[in-house]
Amino acid sequence: MSPAVAQDLDWRSLWDFGNPAVSQQRFEAALPTASAEDALVLHTQIARSFGLRKDFDAARAKLRSIEALVQQSTPRVQVHFALEWGRTFASGTHELKALAEADKAQARSAFEKAKTLAKTHQLDALAIDAIHMFAFVDDSPEANETVAREALTVSAESQQPDAQRWQASIRHNLGYALQRQARYAEALAEFEKSEGLRKAANNAEGIHVARWMQARVLRLMGRNSQALAMQEALLTDKQTKGETDRYVLEELVLLYEASGNAEAAGQIKALLSAAKP
Numbered sequence: 001m002s003p004a005v006a007q008d009l010d011w012r013s014l015w016d017f018g019n020p021a022v023s024q025q026r027f028e029a030a031l032p033t034a035s036a037e038d039a040l041v042l043h044t045q046i047a048r049s050f051g052l053r054k055d056f057d058a059a060r061a062k063l064r065s066i067e068a069l070v071q072q073s074t075p076r077v078q079v080h081f082a083l084e085w086g087r088t089f090a091s092g093t094h095e096l097k098a099l100a101e102a103d104k105a106q107a108r109s110a111f112e113k114a115k116t117l118a119k120t121h122q123l124d125a126l127a128i129d130a131i132h133m134f135a136f137v138d139d140s141p142e143a144n145e146t147v148a149r150e151a152l153t154v155s156a157e158s159q160q161p162d163a164q165r166w167q168a169s170i171r172h173n174l175g176y177a178l179q180r181q182a183r184y185a186e187a188l189a190e191f192e193k194s195e196g197l198r199k200a201a202n203n204a205e206g207i208h209v210a211r212w213m214q215a216r217v218l219r220l221m222g223r224n225s226q227a228l229a230m231q232e233a234l235l236t237d238k239q240t241k242g243e244t245d246r247y248v249l250e251e252l253v254l255l256y257e258a259s260g261n262a263e264a265a266g267q268i269k270a271l272l273s274a275a276k277p
Helices: 020-033 036-052 056-071 075-087 101-120 124-136 141-157 167-180 184-200 204-220 224-240 246-259 262-274
Strands: none
Touching: 020 036, 036 056, 036 075, 056 075, 075 101, 075 124, 101 124, 124 141, 124 167, 141 167, 167 184, 167 204, 184 204, 204 224, 204 246, 224 246, 246 262
């Protein structure tokens, strides 16, 4: 793909995906000093904040309010608009099984437009974002593998840091798609690569997730002793920080029960019962 594309406003730094309402406030606060182009991008992110709260009508209303301006703006703005329009019909916030075919068609059309525009104008990170959204329209493991490999190609060939930063997430998604196809050795390799990328980025939570995924695949491969050692280490790390992880606990119950250690399994079940949902 292309060299880095300059952007005036680091809108990503304004996001707190765990708190869309706070994110909306940040975007709105940035509007008065933003350029005309960046202001339109901020409006698309405000729409996304509504979508993350499942208020898709408000998200679409926000997008419609800027549509005429978007059509006269830059490809970057148009890609953001198409992405967010598609996300109002299909996203991680939606329940895929409940999506109507008409909504899937709307989402596909919008994501295809976003991908094509982004690739044409060498907006690599946005192209990857658009590509990965197709997994929310077709969640089959085979389709998810195809999506992940296409996104990985863009990321690997790009010289743009924002696009390169996607690689850890893409490796995770590819590993999960392979795991769902029972291609465990391939999945394990992808999760190991994801962990390496997370370490390079000093992303502690990302490292934790990558190691948990490896341990689960090891269990599925029948390599329970290795899986158990990894999950115990993850539990210890969380406990040292005064935290817990229900997913680690659930895996430990399975592993202790498989090994015939009913006492240890019972102790973990007690921790699981006390853990927050």
